[in-house]
Amino acid sequence: MEDTKHKIKIKRHSRRNWHAAAACLLSIALLVCLSAQYLSFVSKTIYAESTQHLGEVLHKSNNMLSMIVKKNTSYLHVWNGFLSSDPDDASTQAYLESAQQQLGFAEFYFLSYDGNYMTPSGKTGYLGLQSNLDELLSDQKDVVLNTALPGQDPMLVFICPETKGIYRGFAYDAIAISHYNNVVMKAVDDSAFGGAASSFVIYPDGQVVIENISEGSESIYNFVAILQEYSDLTEAQIQELTDDFAQGITGNCEVTLDGTRFYMVYESTDIQNWILVGLVPRDTVNAAMNQLWRRTVQIVALVELSIAAMVLLMVMHRGRTKLRRQNTAILYRDVLFEKLSQNVDDVFLLLDAQKNRADYVSPNIERLLGLTLKSVRKNIGTLALLYPADFPGRTKNYLEGLACGDQREWDTEFIHQKTGEHRWFHVVAMGSEVEGKIKHILVLSDRTADRQANQALSDAVAAAENANRAKSTFLSNMSHDIRTPMNAIIGFTTLAVSHLDDRDRVKDYLTKILASGNHLLSLINDILDMSRIESGKIQLDETEVNLSDVLHDIKTIVSGQFYAKQLELYMDAIDITDEDVYCDKTRLNQVLMNLLSNAIKFTPAGGTVSLRVRQLAGQVSGCGQYEFRVKDNGIGMSPEFAQKIFEPFERERTSTVSKIQGTGLGMAISKNIVDMMGGTIEVQTAPGKGSEFIVRVPLRIQAEHRKAEKIPTLEGLKALVVDDDFNTCDSVTKMLVTVGMRADWTLSGKEAVLRARQSIEMGDTYKAYIIDWRLPDMNGIEVTRQIRSLNDDTPIIILTAYDWSDIEAEAKAAGVTAFCPKPMFLSDLRDSLMTAIGQKPEEQPGVLPKEPTDFAGKHILLAEDNELNREIAVEILNAYGFEVDTAENGAIAVEKVRTAAPGQYDLVLMDVQMPIMDGYTATRRIRELENPALAGIPILAMTANAFDEDRRNALECGMNGFLSKPIVIADLVQEMRKVL
Numbered sequence: 001m002e003d004t005k006h007k008i009k010i011k012r013h014s015r016r017n018w019h020a021a022a023a024c025l026l027s028i029a030l031l032v033c034l035s036a037q038y039l040s041f042v043s044k045t046i047y048a049e050s051t052q053h054l055g056e057v058l059h060k061s062n063n064m065l066s067m068i069v070k071k072n073t074s075y076l077h078v079w080n081g082f083l084s085s086d087p088d089d090a091s092t093q094a095y096l097e098s099a100q101q102q103l104g105f106a107e108f109y110f111l112s113y114d115g116n117y118m119t120p121s122g123k124t125g126y127l128g129l130q131s132n133l134d135e136l137l138s139d140q141k142d143v144v145l146n147t148a149l150p151g152q153d154p155m156l157v158f159i160c161p162e163t164k165g166i167y168r169g170f171a172y173d174a175i176a177i178s179h180y181n182n183v184v185m186k187a188v189d190d191s192a193f194g195g196a197a198s199s200f201v202i203y204p205d206g207q208v209v210i211e212n213i214s215e216g217s218e219s220i221y222n223f224v225a226i227l228q229e230y231s232d233l234t235e236a237q238i239q240e241l242t243d244d245f246a247q248g249i250t251g252n253c254e255v256t257l258d259g260t261r262f263y264m265v266y267e268s269t270d271i272q273n274w275i276l277v278g279l280v281p282r283d284t285v286n287a288a289m290n291q292l293w294r295r296t297v298q299i300v301a302l303v304e305l306s307i308a309a310m311v312l313l314m315v316m317h318r319g320r321t322k323l324r325r326q327n328t329a330i331l332y333r334d335v336l337f338e339k340l341s342q343n344v345d346d347v348f349l350l351l352d353a354q355k356n357r358a359d360y361v362s363p364n365i366e367r368l369l370g371l372t373l374k375s376v377r378k379n380i381g382t383l384a385l386l387y388p389a390d391f392p393g394r395t396k397n398y399l400e401g402l403a404c405g406d407q408r409e410w411d412t413e414f415i416h417q418k419t420g421e422h423r424w425f426h427v428v429a430m431g432s433e434v435e436g437k438i439k440h441i442l443v444l445s446d447r448t449a450d451r452q453a454n455q456a457l458s459d460a461v462a463a464a465e466n467a468n469r470a471k472s473t474f475l476s477n478m479s480h481d482i483r484t485p486m487n488a489i490i491g492f493t494t495l496a497v498s499h500l501d502d503r504d505r506v507k508d509y510l511t512k513i514l515a516s517g518n519h520l521l522s523l524i525n526d527i528l529d530m531s532r533i534e535s536g537k538i539q540l541d542e543t544e545v546n547l548s549d550v551l552h553d554i555k556t557i558v559s560g561q562f563y564a565k566q567l568e569l570y571m572d573a574i575d576i577t578d579e580d581v582y583c584d585k586t587r588l589n590q591v592l593m594n595l596l597s598n599a600i601k602f603t604p605a606g607g608t609v610s611l612r613v614r615q616l617a618g619q620v621s622g623c624g625q626y627e628f629r630v631k632d633n634g635i636g637m638s639p640e641f642a643q644k645i646f647e648p649f650e651r652e653r654t655s656t657v658s659k660i661q662g663t664g665l666g667m668a669i670s671k672n673i674v675d676m677m678g679g680t681i682e683v684q685t686a687p688g689k690g691s692e693f694i695v696r697v698p699l700r701i702q703a704e705h706r707k708a709e710k711i712p713t714l715e716g717l718k719a720l721v722v723d724d725d726f727n728t729c730d731s732v733t734k735m736l737v738t739v740g741m742r743a744d745w746t747l748s749g750k751e752a753v754l755r756a757r758q759s760i761e762m763g764d765t766y767k768a769y770i771i772d773w774r775l776p777d778m779n780g781i782e783v784t785r786q787i788r789s790l791n792d793d794t795p796i797i798i799l800t801a802y803d804w805s806d807i808e809a810e811a812k813a814a815g816v817t818a819f820c821p822k823p824m825f826l827s828d829l830r831d832s833l834m835t836a837i838g839q840k841p842e843e844q845p846g847v848l849p850k851e852p853t854d855f856a857g858k859h860i861l862l863a864e865d866n867e868l869n870r871e872i873a874v875e876i877l878n879a880y881g882f883e884v885d886t887a888e889n890g891a892i893a894v895e896k897v898r899t900a901a902p903g904q905y906d907l908v909l910m911d912v913q914m915p916i917m918d919g920y921t922a923t924r925r926i927r928e929l930e931n932p933a934l935a936g937i938p939i940l941a942m943t944a945n946a947f948d949e950d951r952r953n954a955l956e957c958g959m960n961g962f963l964s965k966p967i968v969i970a971d972l973v974q975e976m977r978k979v980l
Contacts (some may be wrong), residue, residue, distance in 0.1 A: 023331075051252040056267045058278040061199060062269055064188045068179075069158065069271050073142045075103065076175055077162035083175065083408070089168050092682035093120040105179050106155055110165075110172035113137050114758070118170040121453050124764075125149070126744055126755075127157065127176075137161040137174055144271055146181070146209045150733050150743055154181045156210060185212035197280040204245040204273055223277065232256040245275045254282065345446040349376075353399070354439035368446055386938070388422065399429055399440050406431045411447070424451040450481055469723030485516040485557050492516070492556075505805070515553040540584040540676055544702060547579040547626075548825035551613065554592055555821070561600050562609070570610040572802050574731045577615055577738075578624050580702040583677070588697075591670045591681075593628040595693045598667070602691070603634030613823065616696070623698040631692040637685040645683060646671040670695075709826065711833060715740035717767035718759070722752040722783065723799065724776050728824075732770060732799075736830045741768070749778040753786045764795055768833060773800035773807075781807065781814045788815040795836035799824060855976065856881030858906045863893035863922065864942070865914040869965075873909070889914045890922030902933035907979060910959065912943035912950070919943070920957045927958040938979040 035202065043530045069915055082095060096108045097120055109117040113134040115127045128147050136143045136159075143159040161174040185199070201209040213219065220226050229237055233255055248268030255264050261400045263281040269276050320679025347368055350360035361376045391413055398410055414422055429444045448934050496509040562569045580823070599609040609632045616625040637645065646667050662699045674681045679697030719741045721732045729745040736743035744766075746752050752771065759765045769787065773780040780798050787796065798804065798811055801822035808819070820832040864870040870886055877884050885905070887893035894917070897905065912919040919941060929935040941954040954962045961975045 023027070047289075051263055051265060054263050054278055055250075055252060055267070057197075058199070058265050058267060058276060061188045061278070062267060062276045065184075065201070066270055067146055068184060068187055072105070072158040072177060073160060075099070076142070076158060076177065079175060080160060080163040083163055083165060088543065092167065096120040100239070104183075105177045106183075107178050109157070109176040109178070110167045110170055111174045111176045112171065113173045114754075116762075117176075118167060118172070122168055123172070127533055143174075147178075148724065150745075151737060154210070155179060156181060156184055173798060177892065182211040182212075185210055188212070196284040197278060200277045201269070202245070202275050202277060204242065204275060205244075205666050206242070209274060226257075227255065230257050248273075249277075259877075316334075328719055335465055347425075347442075347444040349440075349442040349444075351399075351440040351442065353440050359439070364808070368416075368423070368444075369414060370419065388413060398427070401430045402429060402440060404431045404433045404438055423448045466593065482520060484521040489513050489516045489520070489569060512556040515549075516557050528753070534588060540580045540587060542584055542700070545581055545585045545588075546827065547573075547576065547581060547613065548594075548823075549828050550585060550588060551611070551823050552821065554589060554596070554611075558593065558596050558600070561597075565600060565603075566605040567600060567603055568608045568802075570608060571823045572610070572612045572725070572728060572731075572801070573825050574614040574727050575734070576613065576731075576825055578701045579825045581624065581626075581699040582702060584698050587673045587677070590630060591673050591695060592630070594670045595695075599632035599634065599691070602636075603632045605871060607633050611823075620698070622701055622703065624701050625696060625698055628695040628697075630695075630826070631690065633690040636687045636689045636691055637683075638687055640683050642683050642708070646681070653707070709738050709830070709838075710740040712740075713837060713839070714833060716742065718742045718744065718764065719768040719770065720752060720755060720759075720766045721745040721770045722749060722775065722780070723747070723770075723772040724774075728799075728822075732824060732829070735824075735826050736770075738766075738826060738828060739833065749775040749780070749783040752783055752789075756787045756792060757790055760790060760792060765792070768836065769794060769796040770829075771796060771806070773798050773802065777894075781811050781816065784811070784816050786812045795833075797832050797836055857883070859883045859885070859904060861885050861887060861893060861896060861905045861908045863887040863890060863908065863914065863919065864911045865889055866911075869911075876972070890917030890919055890925075894922050894925045895936060897934055898929060900934065902931065904939055908937055908939045909942055909963075910939050912941055920953060923957045923959055940979065941973055 005757050015694075020039060053834060058519040076382050079096070079099070083092065100108060108120055109127065110119075111117050111127065115133050116122045116124065117127050133143075133145075137143075140161050143161070144156060145159065147157055148154045157176050157178045159174050159176040163172050163175060164171075166172070184968075188199070191489045197210070198213045200211045200220075200223055203209065206222045206227075206257060208220055208223055211219060224238065224242060227241070228232055232236075233241070241253070243249075244266070250267035252263065252265040255262050262279050264277065264279050265283055266275055266277045266609050268274070269516070272943060343960040344364070345368065346362075347365045348360070349358055349365075351358055358376050358552075361373050363373060365371050365373065380917045398408060403407060409427065411424065411426055414423050414425060415421070425444045426447050428445070430441045432439045432441055492513045494758050496506045497514070500511075551573070555569065559569065596609065596611065603609060609630070612629045612631075614627045614629075618625065633748075646954055671681055674695055674697060677697045679695060681693065681695045683691060683693050685691035719736050721727050721729050721736070721743060722745070723732070724747050726747065729747065731743050733743040743756065746755060749771075752769075755767060758768070769784075771780040771783050775783065780800075784796050784798070787794075795817040796815060797818050798816050799820050799822060804811065804819045804821075811819070817836045818832050820828055824916040858881070860877055862870065862873055862884055864873060864886065865888055874884050874886065885896065887896055890910070893908065893910065897908065910919040917925075923939055923941075926937065926939065927935050939958070940963055941950075941959045942963050942965060943950060943954075951962045960979050963971060963975060
């Protein structure tokens with residue numbers, strides 16, 4: 001009876017403990033729910049307060065902008081009355097110049113309906129408003145537009161069309177004044193938020209009228225385009241936002257740009273259809289509220305942790321009580337196995353199958369696995385910590401279903417918890433029954449020593465295989481790189497043979513073959529340098545390089561691949577003020593050609609690939625920062641693969657990519673080269689939308705070799721640029737200003753013809769036209785025809801990114817003067833202009849001179865055993881004015897030097913590998929001659945062995961320089977100038 005009562009008390013006590021634990025868990029759940037609702041309320045309140053404050057600031061700026069517009073249009077209406085009452089030009093000029101000094105506007109204009117203007121001082125020009133100005137003026141309403149004149153900052157122009165008249169012979173339809181955008185935005189800016197805020201005045205389509213951006217930010221052209229490309233807003237959200245802009249609705253939202261969260265508010269202005277947009281970092285607006293938020297979260301978290309700790313302490317207390325009872329029952333088992341397991345490399349464990357607890361653990365587990373007895377006895381799951389993170393059987397339960405009398409064996413890998421060493425064990429598990437309960441007996445036998453011996457043997461085999469694989473991979477990749485220039489060489493050679501009667505075309509083909517051959521030679525030198533193959537290292541060899549030559553050579557080499565796959569290649573140069581730099585041309589070519597080759601591979605037929613180079617603003621220690629962008633509209637990549645594209649042997653595993661050949665090394669090599677150049681490379685991509693690789697590298701500028709830029713015969717004359725790309729117009733316009741010309745530009749062929757007609761009628765004709773071949777409204781040839789129909793014989797240069805050979809005859813017939821390929825650099829523009837006006841441009845480097853050089857009269861002894869090489873060398877040397885004597889081997893060369901009169905030979909060109917006597921031996925014999933004038937004669941080595949070891953051997957035997965075959969003319973001339 002007493003025993004029964006005792007059992008009832010135990011059950012009641014257990015039931016009470018269970019109810020108490022359930023009540024605690026319910027309380028915690030309720031507290032978490034209330035905390036979440038409270039935190040949500042605080043978050044919404046902070047957002048509402050912040051956006052309201054930001055909206056008030058924006059509304060204040062809107063009022064200020066309206067006040068500025070009303071003030072300036074009021075001035076114009078006042079001056080309208082003055083101009084109508086006082087037609088005297090001198091007094092008008094004095095009055096307007098005095099008003100400009102008092103009011104601080106940038107300029108006053110007498111403006112015609114077509115955008116031409118005259119200032120009070122008599123200066124004329126085209127305002128370039130890029131809008132239907134005649135339609136706006138016909139409404140007889142005040143107009144505010146933005147413009148950007150060449151060489152000036154962007155401006156706002158306030159126009160009043162109420163008065164028409166004539167000033168200094170210039171008929172005007174309206175008067176206008178302009179303010180620089182930064183002056184307007186400075187007046188509008190409320191300077192709130194410590195300068196971290198940005199504000200924009202935009203059209204409903206997103207085009208920016210004026211902007212006031214935070215320090216360190218870049219100017220933008222279209223606000224909606226920036227949101228589409230860089231923000232976290234969906235297409236639907238952006239469409240809703242543009243609808244608000246179009247309808248003049250005031251609103252606000254949150255947006256993430258480049259990882260920063262912003263509050264954005266917007267409201268319409270009463271100025272035409274402009275929208276005022278404010279953008280402030282959320283943390284800047286919520287500086288004070290964030291402190292309240294963090295303190296609230298801390299208090300809630302502290303309360304929750306306190307309650308959780310109380311529950312945890314209760315559970316731990318009950319666990320300790322149970323463990324003490326169990327320890328008494330299994331104490332004798334520890335004594336039984338303790339002596340057995342002290343000095344063996346086997347770990348013994350006795351586990352409770354139901355509770356998965358360790359009833360016994362041998363003491364040697366700490367020595368073999370680094371685990372304490374206490375940690376294992378508390379929870380057998382501690383053994384899971386021993387598995388490496390990448391072990392395939394880490395989550396497998398090897399004991400599942402192990403019945404009494406069953407036995408299982410397996411091999412596993414553990415990590416020693418104290419030393420971090422990887423150790424391998426053979427595990428034997430047996431099922432047993434003790435007191436009616438299933439127990440599992442585990443024996444973990446250490447097999448680390450055996451595994452390490454086998455692993456050492458496997459590593460040796462793998463090292464040998466990796467060495468062979470590295471060589472094969474290097475040669476495979478270089479083989480791919482070699483085929484590209486070889487295709488260009490074979491293709492242009494075939495074309496040259498087919499057009500032998502066309503001297504200019506054959507000369508162009510041979511120049512392209514020479515460029516491809518030089519690139520091929522640099523690749524072959526890399527292949528021959530076995531030390532680089534073995535070590536995998538790449539060295540940079542900086543030389544004088546012209547970026548225009550680099551891009552045109554690349555275009556020549558890859559054009560065949562684009563034609564074969566029916567792709568369009570678009571190349572352009574923007575804001576390049578320093579095109580002569582120092583860099584490793586071969587490595588730069590390798591990076592750009594790898595990127596272009598990938599674009600060709602992964603862009604379907606009919607697609608477009610572009611290469612755009614830009615010189616970024618600013619210089620540091622004589623270096624310019626250059627940006628190369630290679631963009632395609634191909635299949636693109638997944639975000640996951642884009643993160644590891646620069647790792648070796650990485651290729652995306654998709655059904656489309658798997659059909660395209662490649663080693664996965666090109667991007668890794670490009671990343672290595674860019675890193676060595678001190679630059680960066682990144683990729684922007686999305687599946688089905690193509691990829692864009694952005695390379696930014698610093699390059700030293702050749703300031704000491706800078707060519708004269710101005711063309712005296714064109715200085716002060718006017719030119720017109722016609723291209724549908726704004727960036728190209730802006731870049732070419734700046735180049736024209738650099739060579740001394742005045743420049744206008746337009747995006748339309750029809751407008752170009754209109755401006756040509758106006759310039760003739762106004763007596764200020766254009767002296768050069770630069771017209772893009774492919775324009776949206778009419779092509780460049782048709783524009784040329786219409787300009788020529790005006791009896792305008794001004795030189796016309798067609799600017800094109802394509803091969804013009806197919807249209808050359810039609811273009812010449814239409815009146816085209818010359819062609820200039822894209823990308824256009826300053827040197828290309830100068831040469832094209834000089835050709836167009838009949839002046840001779842500078843000769844291209846690497847071509848034999850037509851006139852004798854300063855080597856005339858110099859005598860050279862050429863030691864070369866190969867008759868063909870000897871013939872080529874003699875022709876080249878004769879072209880430079882040398883008188884050449886030859887020797888078929890080293891012995892003949894030594895005899896000719898020995899019997900020559902002092903000063904008879906100025907230089908010896910010595911081949912290294914020759915029969916009878918090699919070049920090294922011949923050089924030593926010459927240095928041993930008794931006559932010091934003959935023994936000291938300069939000797940240059942010529943050899944097809946281009947290794948560093950060969951260079952050292954040449955210098956050690958007494959040679960003065962080293963030339964690798966095939967001979968590069970520029971290197972030959974440079975070495976001769978050194979020794980002569």
